[in-house]
Amino acid sequence: xxxxxxxxxxxxxxxxxxxxxxxxxxxxxxxxxxxxxxxxxxxxxxxxxxxxxxxxxxxxxxxxxxxxxxxxxxxxxxxxxxxxxxxxxxxxxxxxxxxxxxxxxxxxxxxxxxxxxxxxxxxxxxxxxxxxxxxxxxxxxxxxxxxxxxxxxxxxxxxxxxxxxxxxxxxxxxxxxxxxxxxxxxxxxxxxxxxxxxxxxxxxxxxxxxxxxxxxxxxxxxxxxxxxxxxxxxxxxxxxxxxxxxxxxxx
Amino acid sequence: xxxxxxxxxxxxxxxxxxxxxxxxxxxxxxxxxxxxxxxxxxxxxxxxxxxxxxxxxxxxxxxxxxxxxxxxxxxxxxxxxxxxxxxxxxxxxxxxxxxxxxxxxxxxxxxxxxxxxxxxxxxxxxxxxxxxxxxxxxxxxxxxxxxxxxxxxxxxxxxxxxxxxxxxxxxxxxxxxxxxxxxxxxxxxxxxxxxxxxxxxxxxxxxxxxxxxxxxxxxxxxxxxxxxx
Numbered sequence: 171x172x173x174x175x176x177x178x179x180x181x182x183x184x185x186x187x188x189x190x191x192x193x194x195x196x197x198x199x200x201x202x203x204x205x206x207x208x209x210x211x212x213x214x215x216x217x218x219x220x221x222x223x224x225x226x227x228x229x230x231x232x233x234x235x236x237x238x239x240x241x242x243x244x245x246x247x248x249x250x251x252x253x254x255x256x257x258x259x260x261x262x263x264x265x266x267x268x269x270x271x272x273x274x275x276x277x278x279x280x281x282x283x284x285x286x287x288x289x290x291x292x293x294x295x296x297x298x299x300x301x302x303x304x305x306x307x308x309x310x311x312x313x314x315x316x317x318x319x320x321x322x323x324x325x326x327x328x329x330x331x332x333x334x335x336x337x338x339x340x341x342x343x344x345x346x347x348x349x350x351x352x353x354x355x356x357x358x359x360x361x362x363x364x365x366x367x368x369x370x371x372x373x374x375x376x377x378x379x380x381x382x383x384x385x386x387x388x389x390x391x392x393x394x395x396x397x398x399x400x401x402x403x404x405x406x407x408x409x410x411x412x413x414x415x416x417x418x419x420x421x
Numbered sequence: 422x423x424x425x426x427x428x429x430x431x432x433x434x435x436x437x438x439x440x441x442x443x444x445x446x447x448x449x450x451x452x453x454x455x456x457x458x459x460x461x462x463x464x465x466x467x468x469x470x471x472x473x474x475x476x477x478x479x480x481x482x483x484x485x486x487x488x489x490x491x492x493x494x495x496x497x498x499x500x501x502x503x504x505x506x507x508x509x510x511x512x513x514x515x516x517x518x519x520x521x522x523x524x525x526x527x528x529x530x531x532x533x534x535x536x537x538x539x540x541x542x543x544x545x546x547x548x549x550x551x552x553x554x555x556x557x558x559x560x561x562x563x564x565x566x567x568x569x570x571x572x573x574x575x576x577x578x579x580x581x582x583x584x585x586x587x588x589x590x591x592x593x594x595x596x597x598x599x600x601x602x603x604x605x606x607x608x609x610x611x612x613x614x615x616x617x618x619x620x621x622x623x624x625x626x627x628x629x630x631x632x633x634x635x636x637x638x639x640x641x642x643x644x645x646x647x648x649x650x
Contacts, residue, residue: 171513172514180499
Protein backbone atom coordinates (compact mmCIF):
# COMPACT_ATOMS: atom_id res chain seq x y z
CA UNK A 171 0.00 0.00 0.00
CA UNK A 172 2.87 2.37 0.86
CA UNK A 173 4.41 1.84 -2.57
CA UNK A 174 1.10 2.54 -4.30
CA UNK A 175 0.53 5.71 -2.26
CA UNK A 176 4.03 6.88 -3.11
CA UNK A 177 3.44 6.33 -6.83
CA UNK A 178 0.26 8.41 -6.57
CA UNK A 179 2.16 11.14 -4.72
CA UNK A 180 4.85 11.14 -7.41
CA UNK A 181 2.59 11.00 -10.44
CA UNK A 182 0.22 13.75 -9.37
CA UNK A 183 3.21 16.05 -9.74
CA UNK A 184 3.58 15.22 -13.44
CA UNK A 185 2.81 18.03 -15.85
CA UNK A 186 1.64 15.54 -18.49
CA UNK A 187 -1.23 14.60 -16.22
CA UNK A 188 -2.45 18.16 -15.85
CA UNK A 189 -1.94 19.13 -19.48
CA UNK A 190 -3.87 16.09 -20.74
CA UNK A 191 -6.64 16.49 -18.17
CA UNK A 192 -7.04 20.21 -18.92
CA UNK A 193 -7.01 19.41 -22.64
CA UNK A 194 -9.81 16.91 -22.03
CA UNK A 195 -11.83 19.43 -20.03
CA UNK A 196 -11.41 21.99 -22.83
CA UNK A 197 -12.50 19.50 -25.50
CA UNK A 198 -15.57 18.53 -23.46
CA UNK A 199 -16.35 22.19 -22.77
CA UNK A 200 -15.90 23.18 -26.42
CA UNK A 201 -18.11 20.41 -27.78
CA UNK A 202 -20.72 20.87 -25.08
CA UNK A 203 -21.10 24.62 -25.48
CA UNK A 204 -20.91 24.67 -29.26
CA UNK A 205 -23.17 21.74 -29.95
CA UNK A 206 -25.35 23.26 -32.65
CA UNK A 207 -22.43 23.83 -35.00
CA UNK A 208 -21.19 20.21 -34.86
CA UNK A 209 -21.96 17.79 -37.64
CA UNK A 210 -21.30 14.06 -37.80
CA UNK A 211 -21.86 12.33 -41.14
CA UNK A 212 -23.50 15.49 -42.45
CA UNK A 213 -26.04 15.51 -39.61
CA UNK A 214 -26.14 18.45 -37.24
CA UNK A 215 -25.71 17.46 -33.60
CA UNK A 216 -27.97 19.52 -31.44
CA UNK A 217 -28.70 16.96 -28.78
CA UNK A 218 -26.34 16.34 -25.85
CA UNK A 219 -27.75 12.84 -25.73
CA UNK A 220 -26.27 12.18 -29.18
CA UNK A 221 -23.03 13.98 -28.43
CA UNK A 222 -22.26 12.08 -25.21
CA UNK A 223 -20.99 8.83 -26.86
CA UNK A 224 -18.55 10.87 -28.94
CA UNK A 225 -17.31 12.69 -25.85
CA UNK A 226 -17.01 9.40 -23.97
CA UNK A 227 -14.71 8.17 -26.74
CA UNK A 228 -12.58 11.30 -26.42
CA UNK A 229 -12.48 11.16 -22.62
CA UNK A 230 -11.61 7.45 -22.54
CA UNK A 231 -8.91 8.00 -25.14
CA UNK A 232 -7.34 10.79 -23.08
CA UNK A 233 -7.54 8.75 -19.86
CA UNK A 234 -5.84 5.89 -21.73
CA UNK A 235 -3.14 8.24 -23.03
CA UNK A 236 -2.50 9.44 -19.48
CA UNK A 237 -2.32 5.83 -18.26
CA UNK A 238 0.23 5.00 -20.95
CA UNK A 239 2.32 8.12 -20.40
CA UNK A 240 2.65 7.67 -16.65
CA UNK A 241 2.98 3.86 -16.66
CA UNK A 242 5.72 3.50 -19.24
CA UNK A 243 8.52 4.88 -17.07
CA UNK A 244 7.41 3.84 -13.59
CA UNK A 245 9.10 0.43 -13.32
CA UNK A 246 12.24 1.40 -15.31
CA UNK A 247 12.67 4.51 -13.13
CA UNK A 248 12.51 2.45 -9.95
CA UNK A 249 15.35 0.25 -11.19
CA UNK A 250 17.37 3.08 -12.68
CA UNK A 251 17.25 5.13 -9.46
CA UNK A 252 17.89 1.89 -7.55
CA UNK A 253 14.92 2.55 -5.32
CA UNK A 254 14.35 -1.12 -6.03
CA UNK A 255 17.42 -1.95 -3.91
CA UNK A 256 15.79 -0.57 -0.78
CA UNK A 257 12.54 -2.38 -1.56
CA UNK A 258 13.98 -5.76 -2.54
CA UNK A 259 16.39 -5.73 0.40
CA UNK A 260 13.35 -5.46 2.68
CA UNK A 261 12.13 -8.77 1.37
CA UNK A 262 9.30 -7.35 -0.73
CA UNK A 263 8.33 -9.84 -3.43
CA UNK A 264 8.81 -8.58 -6.99
CA UNK A 265 5.23 -9.42 -7.91
CA UNK A 266 3.87 -7.35 -5.02
CA UNK A 267 6.29 -4.53 -5.81
CA UNK A 268 5.43 -4.32 -9.51
CA UNK A 269 1.71 -4.72 -8.87
CA UNK A 270 1.79 -1.91 -6.30
CA UNK A 271 3.48 0.35 -8.85
CA UNK A 272 0.86 -0.54 -11.49
CA UNK A 273 -1.92 0.09 -8.97
CA UNK A 274 -0.55 3.57 -8.26
CA UNK A 275 -0.55 4.40 -11.96
CA UNK A 276 -4.06 3.05 -12.30
CA UNK A 277 -5.38 5.15 -9.42
CA UNK A 278 -3.87 8.36 -10.83
CA UNK A 279 -5.27 7.61 -14.29
CA UNK A 280 -8.68 6.80 -12.81
CA UNK A 281 -8.68 10.09 -10.90
CA UNK A 282 -7.83 11.93 -14.10
CA UNK A 283 -10.50 10.06 -16.06
CA UNK A 284 -12.91 10.71 -13.19
CA UNK A 285 -12.30 14.45 -13.47
CA UNK A 286 -13.09 14.26 -17.19
CA UNK A 287 -16.28 12.31 -16.51
CA UNK A 288 -17.20 14.88 -13.86
CA UNK A 289 -16.82 17.53 -16.57
CA UNK A 290 -19.20 15.51 -18.76
CA UNK A 291 -21.68 15.47 -15.87
CA UNK A 292 -21.39 19.23 -15.34
CA UNK A 293 -22.09 19.96 -18.99
CA UNK A 294 -24.95 17.47 -19.00
CA UNK A 295 -26.54 19.52 -16.19
CA UNK A 296 -25.75 22.80 -17.98
CA UNK A 297 -27.43 21.50 -21.13
CA UNK A 298 -30.48 20.34 -19.18
CA UNK A 299 -29.74 16.62 -19.18
CA UNK A 300 -29.43 16.07 -15.44
CA UNK A 301 -31.60 12.97 -15.88
CA UNK A 302 -28.71 11.06 -17.53
CA UNK A 303 -26.17 11.77 -14.77
CA UNK A 304 -26.56 8.27 -13.34
CA UNK A 305 -25.92 6.76 -16.76
CA UNK A 306 -22.78 8.89 -17.28
CA UNK A 307 -21.48 7.78 -13.90
CA UNK A 308 -22.27 4.18 -14.88
CA UNK A 309 -20.44 4.72 -18.18
CA UNK A 310 -17.34 5.79 -16.26
CA UNK A 311 -16.99 2.19 -15.08
CA UNK A 312 -15.99 1.33 -18.66
CA UNK A 313 -13.25 3.95 -18.38
CA UNK A 314 -11.94 2.10 -15.32
CA UNK A 315 -11.55 -1.05 -17.42
CA UNK A 316 -10.05 0.93 -20.32
CA UNK A 317 -7.40 2.47 -18.08
CA UNK A 318 -6.71 -0.77 -16.22
CA UNK A 319 -5.93 -2.53 -19.53
CA UNK A 320 -3.41 0.14 -20.52
CA UNK A 321 -1.77 0.34 -17.06
CA UNK A 322 -1.41 -3.40 -16.61
CA UNK A 323 -0.17 -4.06 -20.15
CA UNK A 324 2.32 -1.19 -20.04
CA UNK A 325 3.64 -2.19 -16.62
CA UNK A 326 3.97 -5.86 -17.59
CA UNK A 327 5.92 -5.02 -20.74
CA UNK A 328 8.09 -2.44 -18.98
CA UNK A 329 9.35 -5.11 -16.54
CA UNK A 330 10.91 -7.01 -19.43
CA UNK A 331 11.59 -4.42 -22.12
CA UNK A 332 13.40 -1.08 -22.41
CA UNK A 333 11.26 2.06 -22.10
CA UNK A 334 11.43 2.94 -25.81
CA UNK A 335 10.37 -0.55 -26.93
CA UNK A 336 7.53 -0.67 -24.39
CA UNK A 337 6.45 2.81 -25.51
CA UNK A 338 6.33 1.90 -29.20
CA UNK A 339 4.51 -1.41 -28.61
CA UNK A 340 1.99 0.25 -26.31
CA UNK A 341 1.32 3.16 -28.67
CA UNK A 342 0.58 0.62 -31.40
CA UNK A 343 -1.64 -1.50 -29.13
CA UNK A 344 -3.38 1.58 -27.74
CA UNK A 345 -3.99 3.19 -31.12
CA UNK A 346 -5.04 -0.15 -32.60
CA UNK A 347 -7.39 -0.81 -29.69
CA UNK A 348 -8.88 2.68 -29.65
CA UNK A 349 -9.44 2.72 -33.43
CA UNK A 350 -10.30 -0.93 -33.67
CA UNK A 351 -13.51 -0.26 -35.58
CA UNK A 352 -11.52 1.37 -38.39
CA UNK A 353 -9.16 -1.61 -38.51
CA UNK A 354 -12.16 -3.94 -38.61
CA UNK A 355 -13.53 -2.06 -41.61
CA UNK A 356 -10.14 -2.20 -43.35
CA UNK A 357 -9.82 -5.93 -42.62
CA UNK A 358 -13.27 -6.52 -44.11
CA UNK A 359 -12.41 -4.49 -47.19
CA UNK A 360 -9.13 -6.29 -47.86
CA UNK A 361 -9.41 -9.83 -49.17
CA UNK A 362 -5.71 -10.67 -49.61
CA UNK A 363 -2.86 -11.30 -47.21
CA UNK A 364 -3.19 -7.78 -45.80
CA UNK A 365 -6.74 -8.47 -44.68
CA UNK A 366 -5.69 -11.73 -43.03
CA UNK A 367 -2.83 -10.03 -41.21
CA UNK A 368 -5.10 -7.29 -39.90
CA UNK A 369 -7.64 -9.88 -38.75
CA UNK A 370 -4.87 -11.67 -36.82
CA UNK A 371 -3.76 -8.37 -35.30
CA UNK A 372 -7.33 -7.61 -34.28
CA UNK A 373 -7.37 -10.83 -32.26
CA UNK A 374 -4.57 -9.64 -30.00
CA UNK A 375 -5.67 -6.02 -29.70
CA UNK A 376 -7.52 -4.91 -26.57
CA UNK A 377 -11.05 -3.88 -27.53
CA UNK A 378 -10.81 -0.31 -26.26
CA UNK A 379 -13.16 1.00 -28.93
CA UNK A 380 -15.65 -1.63 -27.86
CA UNK A 381 -15.49 -0.44 -24.24
CA UNK A 382 -16.18 3.16 -25.27
CA UNK A 383 -19.04 1.97 -27.49
CA UNK A 384 -20.61 0.04 -24.60
CA UNK A 385 -20.27 3.14 -22.40
CA UNK A 386 -22.12 5.13 -25.08
CA UNK A 387 -24.74 2.39 -25.34
CA UNK A 388 -25.30 2.56 -21.59
CA UNK A 389 -25.95 6.30 -21.72
CA UNK A 390 -28.24 6.02 -24.72
CA UNK A 391 -30.12 3.04 -23.30
CA UNK A 392 -28.96 0.64 -26.02
CA UNK A 393 -28.10 -2.99 -25.25
CA UNK A 394 -24.63 -3.66 -23.88
CA UNK A 395 -22.39 -6.34 -25.36
CA UNK A 396 -21.27 -8.32 -22.32
CA UNK A 397 -18.62 -10.13 -24.37
CA UNK A 398 -16.65 -6.90 -24.62
CA UNK A 399 -16.62 -6.60 -20.83
CA UNK A 400 -15.61 -10.23 -20.38
CA UNK A 401 -12.77 -10.08 -22.91
CA UNK A 402 -11.56 -6.82 -21.34
CA UNK A 403 -11.52 -8.40 -17.89
CA UNK A 404 -9.64 -11.33 -19.38
CA UNK A 405 -7.11 -8.91 -20.88
CA UNK A 406 -6.63 -7.23 -17.50
CA UNK A 407 -6.27 -10.60 -15.80
CA UNK A 408 -3.63 -11.83 -18.27
CA UNK A 409 -1.70 -8.54 -18.15
CA UNK A 410 -2.03 -8.58 -14.35
CA UNK A 411 -0.47 -12.05 -14.29
CA UNK A 412 2.39 -10.60 -16.35
CA UNK A 413 2.86 -7.85 -13.77
CA UNK A 414 2.83 -10.39 -10.95
CA UNK A 415 5.04 -13.01 -12.51
CA UNK A 416 7.44 -11.23 -14.89
CA UNK A 417 10.73 -11.04 -13.08
CA UNK A 418 13.76 -8.79 -13.15
CA UNK A 419 16.98 -10.75 -12.82
CA UNK A 420 18.54 -8.02 -10.69
CA UNK A 421 17.38 -5.08 -8.62
CA UNK B 422 30.18 -17.05 15.59
CA UNK B 423 29.91 -17.05 11.80
CA UNK B 424 27.12 -14.73 10.72
CA UNK B 425 27.67 -14.51 6.98
CA UNK B 426 29.54 -17.07 4.92
CA UNK B 427 30.33 -16.87 1.23
CA UNK B 428 31.69 -20.05 -0.33
CA UNK B 429 33.24 -20.07 -3.78
CA UNK B 430 30.89 -17.36 -4.97
CA UNK B 431 31.18 -16.36 -8.61
CA UNK B 432 29.14 -13.82 -10.52
CA UNK B 433 29.25 -13.70 -14.27
CA UNK B 434 27.55 -11.33 -16.68
CA UNK B 435 27.68 -13.30 -19.92
CA UNK B 436 31.42 -13.81 -20.44
CA UNK B 437 32.47 -11.17 -17.92
CA UNK B 438 33.37 -12.54 -14.48
CA UNK B 439 32.75 -9.79 -11.93
CA UNK B 440 33.25 -11.84 -8.77
CA UNK B 441 35.53 -14.84 -9.05
CA UNK B 442 35.39 -17.75 -6.61
CA UNK B 443 35.03 -15.52 -3.55
CA UNK B 444 35.04 -17.09 -0.11
CA UNK B 445 34.82 -15.15 3.11
CA UNK B 446 33.34 -15.34 6.56
CA UNK B 447 32.03 -12.49 8.65
CA UNK B 448 31.52 -13.05 12.36
CA UNK B 449 28.79 -11.69 14.59
CA UNK B 450 29.55 -8.22 15.91
CA UNK B 451 32.37 -7.65 13.46
CA UNK B 452 32.86 -4.54 11.34
CA UNK B 453 34.09 -5.90 8.06
CA UNK B 454 35.53 -3.96 5.14
CA UNK B 455 35.27 -4.74 1.46
CA UNK B 456 38.13 -2.90 -0.18
CA UNK B 457 39.25 -2.49 -3.74
CA UNK B 458 39.40 -0.13 -6.66
CA UNK B 459 36.38 0.59 -8.85
CA UNK B 460 35.28 -2.55 -10.66
CA UNK B 461 36.83 -4.86 -8.05
CA UNK B 462 33.46 -6.55 -7.44
CA UNK B 463 32.64 -5.03 -4.03
CA UNK B 464 29.19 -3.71 -4.89
CA UNK B 465 28.29 -6.91 -6.73
CA UNK B 466 29.29 -8.86 -3.62
CA UNK B 467 27.06 -6.62 -1.50
CA UNK B 468 24.20 -7.05 -3.96
CA UNK B 469 24.53 -10.83 -3.77
CA UNK B 470 24.52 -10.78 0.05
CA UNK B 471 21.41 -8.61 -0.04
CA UNK B 472 19.70 -10.89 -2.55
CA UNK B 473 19.54 -8.14 -5.18
CA UNK B 474 21.58 -10.28 -7.54
CA UNK B 475 21.93 -14.06 -7.76
CA UNK B 476 25.34 -15.70 -7.60
CA UNK B 477 26.20 -17.64 -10.77
CA UNK B 478 28.03 -20.22 -8.65
CA UNK B 479 28.70 -20.84 -4.98
CA UNK B 480 26.66 -20.34 -1.83
CA UNK B 481 25.89 -17.45 0.48
CA UNK B 482 24.75 -18.34 3.97
CA UNK B 483 23.35 -15.78 6.38
CA UNK B 484 22.43 -16.57 9.99
CA UNK B 485 18.80 -17.62 10.01
CA UNK B 486 16.41 -14.87 11.08
CA UNK B 487 19.07 -12.16 10.89
CA UNK B 488 17.64 -8.83 9.79
CA UNK B 489 19.62 -6.77 7.28
CA UNK B 490 19.68 -3.00 6.87
CA UNK B 491 21.19 -1.47 3.75
CA UNK B 492 22.44 1.98 2.94
CA UNK B 493 23.25 2.39 -0.77
CA UNK B 494 26.08 4.42 -2.24
CA UNK B 495 23.87 6.74 -4.25
CA UNK B 496 20.54 6.77 -2.44
CA UNK B 497 17.47 8.24 -4.12
CA UNK B 498 14.59 9.44 -2.01
CA UNK B 499 11.46 11.12 -3.38
CA UNK B 500 12.43 14.81 -3.37
CA UNK B 501 8.95 15.97 -2.36
CA UNK B 502 9.01 14.04 0.93
CA UNK B 503 10.41 15.12 4.28
CA UNK B 504 12.90 12.91 6.14
CA UNK B 505 10.12 11.69 8.43
CA UNK B 506 7.92 10.83 5.45
CA UNK B 507 10.78 8.84 3.90
CA UNK B 508 11.22 6.97 7.19
CA UNK B 509 7.47 6.32 7.42
CA UNK B 510 7.46 5.07 3.83
CA UNK B 511 10.16 2.47 4.43
CA UNK B 512 8.76 1.57 7.84
CA UNK B 513 5.43 1.03 6.10
CA UNK B 514 7.01 -1.26 3.51
CA UNK B 515 8.46 -3.30 6.36
CA UNK B 516 5.05 -3.33 8.02
CA UNK B 517 6.52 -1.67 11.08
CA UNK B 518 4.36 1.37 11.25
CA UNK B 519 1.02 2.30 12.58
CA UNK B 520 0.40 5.90 11.61
CA UNK B 521 -1.72 6.42 14.71
CA UNK B 522 0.91 5.07 17.06
CA UNK B 523 2.92 7.81 18.68
CA UNK B 524 5.60 5.34 19.74
CA UNK B 525 6.24 4.41 16.10
CA UNK B 526 6.73 8.04 15.17
CA UNK B 527 8.93 8.57 18.20
CA UNK B 528 11.02 5.57 17.20
CA UNK B 529 11.53 6.87 13.66
CA UNK B 530 12.30 10.32 15.06
CA UNK B 531 14.91 8.78 17.35
CA UNK B 532 16.62 7.21 14.32
CA UNK B 533 16.72 10.61 12.62
CA UNK B 534 18.21 12.10 15.79
CA UNK B 535 20.76 9.30 15.90
CA UNK B 536 21.99 10.16 12.41
CA UNK B 537 22.02 13.89 13.07
CA UNK B 538 18.84 14.75 11.18
CA UNK B 539 15.77 16.53 12.41
CA UNK B 540 12.09 15.91 11.92
CA UNK B 541 11.34 19.16 10.12
CA UNK B 542 9.20 20.21 7.17
CA UNK B 543 12.27 20.52 4.93
CA UNK B 544 11.88 18.40 1.81
CA UNK B 545 14.55 15.98 0.64
CA UNK B 546 15.04 18.10 -2.50
CA UNK B 547 16.63 20.73 -0.24
CA UNK B 548 18.99 18.26 1.42
CA UNK B 549 22.74 18.27 0.90
CA UNK B 550 24.46 15.08 -0.27
CA UNK B 551 25.65 14.49 3.27
CA UNK B 552 22.14 14.79 4.69
CA UNK B 553 20.84 12.31 2.11
CA UNK B 554 23.63 9.94 3.12
CA UNK B 555 22.54 10.27 6.75
CA UNK B 556 18.94 9.64 5.78
CA UNK B 557 20.09 6.52 3.94
CA UNK B 558 21.73 5.35 7.14
CA UNK B 559 18.64 6.20 9.21
CA UNK B 560 16.32 4.19 6.95
CA UNK B 561 18.73 1.25 7.12
CA UNK B 562 18.22 1.17 10.88
CA UNK B 563 14.41 1.00 10.80
CA UNK B 564 14.15 -2.74 11.34
CA UNK B 565 16.79 -2.62 14.11
CA UNK B 566 18.91 -4.89 11.89
CA UNK B 567 21.45 -7.44 13.07
CA UNK B 568 23.51 -6.83 9.95
CA UNK B 569 24.17 -3.40 8.46
CA UNK B 570 25.51 -3.19 4.94
CA UNK B 571 26.85 0.24 4.09
CA UNK B 572 28.03 1.15 0.62
CA UNK B 573 30.32 4.19 0.88
CA UNK B 574 28.70 5.50 4.09
CA UNK B 575 31.00 8.50 4.43
CA UNK B 576 31.26 9.47 0.76
CA UNK B 577 30.21 13.04 0.10
CA UNK B 578 30.27 14.02 3.76
CA UNK B 579 32.29 16.91 5.09
CA UNK B 580 34.78 16.33 7.91
CA UNK B 581 32.15 16.88 10.60
CA UNK B 582 29.65 14.62 8.88
CA UNK B 583 32.26 11.88 8.53
CA UNK B 584 33.21 12.16 12.18
CA UNK B 585 29.56 12.01 13.18
CA UNK B 586 28.90 8.94 11.03
CA UNK B 587 31.99 7.15 12.30
CA UNK B 588 30.92 7.81 15.90
CA UNK B 589 27.50 6.45 15.06
CA UNK B 590 29.00 3.31 13.52
CA UNK B 591 31.12 2.83 16.65
CA UNK B 592 27.99 3.02 18.78
CA UNK B 593 26.24 0.51 16.54
CA UNK B 594 29.24 -1.76 16.81
CA UNK B 595 29.08 -1.50 20.59
CA UNK B 596 25.46 -2.57 20.36
CA UNK B 597 26.67 -5.77 18.71
CA UNK B 598 25.66 -5.01 15.14
CA UNK B 599 27.53 -6.81 12.39
CA UNK B 600 28.55 -4.20 9.85
CA UNK B 601 29.87 -4.58 6.33
CA UNK B 602 31.39 -1.46 4.83
CA UNK B 603 32.40 -0.80 1.27
CA UNK B 604 34.48 2.35 1.22
CA UNK B 605 37.26 4.07 -0.63
CA UNK B 606 38.14 6.19 2.39
CA UNK B 607 40.82 4.04 4.00
CA UNK B 608 41.26 6.28 7.04
CA UNK B 609 37.64 5.64 7.92
CA UNK B 610 38.10 1.92 7.42
CA UNK B 611 41.09 1.90 9.77
CA UNK B 612 39.14 3.95 12.29
CA UNK B 613 36.16 1.63 12.49
CA UNK B 614 36.74 -1.80 10.90
CA UNK B 615 38.08 -4.94 12.55
CA UNK B 616 38.91 -6.87 9.46
CA UNK B 617 38.51 -6.87 5.73
CA UNK B 618 39.47 -8.18 2.36
CA UNK B 619 41.13 -6.40 -0.51
CA UNK B 620 39.59 -7.30 -3.84
CA UNK B 621 40.88 -6.92 -7.33
CA UNK B 622 39.16 -8.01 -10.54
CA UNK B 623 36.60 -9.98 -8.55
CA UNK B 624 39.13 -11.91 -6.47
CA UNK B 625 40.34 -11.54 -2.90
CA UNK B 626 44.02 -10.68 -3.23
CA UNK B 627 44.70 -10.17 0.46
CA UNK B 628 43.13 -9.95 3.87
CA UNK B 629 43.55 -7.18 6.41
CA UNK B 630 43.21 -7.18 10.18
CA UNK B 631 43.20 -3.91 12.04
CA UNK B 632 46.37 -3.40 14.09
CA UNK B 633 48.08 -6.57 12.96
CA UNK B 634 50.20 -5.13 10.16
CA UNK B 635 53.19 -2.87 10.48
CA UNK B 636 52.22 -1.39 7.14
CA UNK B 637 49.35 1.11 7.06
CA UNK B 638 46.21 0.05 5.23
CA UNK B 639 46.72 2.83 2.72
CA UNK B 640 50.25 1.67 1.89
CA UNK B 641 49.10 -1.91 1.66
CA UNK B 642 46.19 -0.97 -0.55
CA UNK B 643 48.32 1.08 -2.92
CA UNK B 644 50.94 -1.65 -3.06
CA UNK B 645 48.43 -4.38 -3.86
CA UNK B 646 45.81 -2.59 -5.90
CA UNK B 647 48.17 -0.16 -7.51
CA UNK B 648 50.16 -2.97 -9.11
CA UNK B 649 49.31 -3.45 -12.78
CA UNK B 650 46.90 -0.48 -12.57
